[in-house]
Amino acid sequence: MADEAELAADQHVRYIVTVEKVTSAATAPFPPYAPSTPPSAFQRPLLSSAQKKDSFESLVMEHIRLNGAYWGLTTLDLLHKLHAVDAAEVVDWIMSCYHPESGGFGGNVGHDPHVLYTLSAVQVLCLFDRLDVLDVDKVADYVAGLQNKDGSFSGDIWGEVDTRFSYIALCTLSLLHRLHKIDVQKAVDFIVSCKNLDGGFGAMPGGESHAGQIFCCVGALAITGSLQHIDRDLLGWWLCERQCKDGGLNGRPEKLADVCYSWWVLSSLVMIDRVHWIDKEKLTKFILNCQDKENGGISDRPDNAVDIYHTYFGIAGLSLMEYPGVKPLDPAYALPLDVVNRIFLKK
Numbered sequence: 001m002a003d004e005a006e007l008a009a010d011q012h013v014r015y016i017v018t019v020e021k022v023t024s025a026a027t028a029p030f031p032p033y034a035p036s037t038p039p040s041a042f043q044r045p046l047l048s049s050a051q052k053k054d055s056f057e058s059l060v061m062e063h064i065r066l067n068g069a070y071w072g073l074t075t076l077d078l079l080h081k082l083h084a085v086d087a088a089e090v091v092d093w094i095m096s097c098y099h100p101e102s103g104g105f106g107g108n109v110g111h112d113p114h115v116l117y118t119l120s121a122v123q124v125l126c127l128f129d130r131l132d133v134l135d136v137d138k139v140a141d142y143v144a145g146l147q148n149k150d151g152s153f154s155g156d157i158w159g160e161v162d163t164r165f166s167y168i169a170l171c172t173l174s175l176l177h178r179l180h181k182i183d184v185q186k187a188v189d190f191i192v193s194c195k196n197l198d199g200g201f202g203a204m205p206g207g208e209s210h211a212g213q214i215f216c217c218v219g220a221l222a223i224t225g226s227l228q229h230i231d232r233d234l235l236g237w238w239l240c241e242r243q244c245k246d247g248g249l250n251g252r253p254e255k256l257a258d259v260c261y262s263w264w265v266l267s268s269l270v271m272i273d274r275v276h277w278i279d280k281e282k283l284t285k286f287i288l289n290c291q292d293k294e295n296g297g298i299s300d301r302p303d304n305a306v307d308i309y310h311t312y313f314g315i316a317g318l319s320l321m322e323y324p325g326v327k328p329l330d331p332a333y334a335l336p337l338d339v340v341n342r343i344f345l346k347k
């Protein structure tokens with residue numbers, strides 16, 4: 001048992017560095033590998049199983065290159081190993097995904113801009129303390145320009161609305177110190193209009209409560225100092241009921257436990273100060289049992305194929321449970337606490 005319950009940190013670092021090499025070296029469009037190159041652990045599970053996953057997860061996982069870079073690099077930083085990659089190389093690659101005409105970032109070189117990748121780009125630049133490479137007002141104007149009359153946000157010019165985009169917009173603008181470019185009150189009002197009777201939040205008004213959407217809404221309310229709109233006990237109860245018999249957390253009632261909800265659920269519980277309602281010991285064991293202890297990486301549940309997404313969310317979950325050797329993570333900004341402090345204490 002003692003042997004099972006250990007974090008294979010060195011193996012995870014090796015796994016991520018291999019994956020990040022694939023991510024940052026290639027300038028080819030997605031899928032990023034040449035036919036002669038066997039798919040790395042990074043792409044394999046994404047291409048085969050992502051579409052079958054819970055819809056929130058497949059939404060988050062589409063066109064993952066820039067998001068993948070964020071997940072991998074943040075994990076490295078949480079494990080005190082960000083220096084294992086060449087910062088200048090990463091920053092160059094990030095900027096090659098930038099669209100100077102719009103101010104947004106695409107998921108990869110030559111891809112259309114979207115707020116999803118714009119936040120990931122900003123987060124990675126925050127990790128390396130390199131926001132100086134940005135035309136901050138141009139990027140902030142791109143994000144602010146996606147706010148709709150009702151306060152909601154579209155993800156790109158095509159107009160799809162979702163509370164995920166509200167979170168992404170508020171998080172990006174806050175990290176750039178540009179929240180004043182939008183109508184924050186209307187943004188908050190829209191999120192509150194997506195609150196359900198069970199205390200949770202959906203993607204749209206009337207949308208079913210889901211842990212991923214709850215993270216987005218609670219995070220957005222935390223960033224804007226509006227957590228008073230949440231019934232902490234009611235939502236805390238819904239969230240802590242996500243813990244399954246095997247110790248893992250699911251995203252909705254009747255679903256299987258999955259490592260990624262260690263992040264979506266726990267971070268929400270931390271923000272509403274109800275994280276002590278979870279059995280941390282059982283959840284820690286569940287996450288550690290999802291590790292590939294030989295080759296590194298973490299999977300969604302024990303014995304499945306690892307991927308960078310679940311590796312990040314597993315280690316992020318451990319961070320929120322103060323696992324030894326893992327840096328503390330800010331639950332609202334999804335960045336290491338020292339990075340967030342550097343951004344907000346500098347100004």
Ligand SMILES: [Zn+2]
Pocket residue numbers: 057258259260261300310
């Ligand atoms: Zn998952």
